[in-house]
Amino acid sequence: MTLRTGEKGFTLLELLAVMGIIIIIAASIFTIIPGIREKTQKKATKAFMERLEITIEQYYDDNRIYPSTGIAALKATLHPSNATSKRYIEFDSDEVDGDNIVDEWGNPFVYSQPGTSTHNTATTYDLYSTGSDGVTSSSGGDADDINNWSR
Ligand SMILES: [Ca+2]
Numbered sequence: 201m202t203l204r205t206g207e208k209g210f211t212l213l214e215l216l217a218v219m220g221i222i223i224i225i226a227a228s229i230f231t232i233i234p235g236i237r238e239k240t241q242k243k244a245t246k247a248f249m250e251r252l253e254i255t256i257e258q259y260y261d262d263n264r265i266y267p268s269t270g271i272a273a274l275k276a277t278l279h280p281s282n283a284t285s286k287r288y289i290e291f292d293s294d295e296v297d298g299d300n301i302v303d304e305w306g307n308p309f310v311y312s313q314p315g316t317s318t319h320n321t322a323t324t325y326d327l328y329s330t331g332s333d334g335v336t337s338s339s340g341g342d343a344d345d346i347n348n349w350s351r
Contacts, residue, residue: 238332241304245346248295248303252278252327253348255289262286263301265311266325272299303329303346310340319349 300308331344
């Protein structure tokens with residue numbers, strides 16, 4: 201019985217091939233994961249905005265006016281620090297930062313009341329997140345911005 205050499209273990213070429221495959225898989229994971237993460241953050245920001253909009257409408261139903269302009273005013277109106285005033289919403293700690301209501305990227309939402317007439321009718325409001333880049337170049341109309349008038 202003869203034992204041929206090179207049958208045991210892996211050849212250098214096989215090892216290199218395996219390493220190459222591992223590198224390709226790892227590289228694709230590292231490029232895909234940030235995309236998935238951004239999608240999740242977008243979804244969560246949209247869901248949070250929908251919650252805010254429902255809350256704003258509840259406030260409107262009670263008071264027949266919308267909360268005054270500015271995100272800090274909106275937060276103070278929907279969640280007054282005075283415990284005897286009606287609270288329309290309870291925030292998680294990651295949904296607020298100081299006086300601001302923030303999106304999934306930690307940036308304040310923008311709230312304007314009345315809304316810009318080109319976006320909403322003058323009696324309602326504009327609410328938007330500046331998106332993953334944290335800035336807007338066209339008042340909530342950036343490609344990555346999430347707003348309440350073009351969904
Ligand atoms: Ca943006």
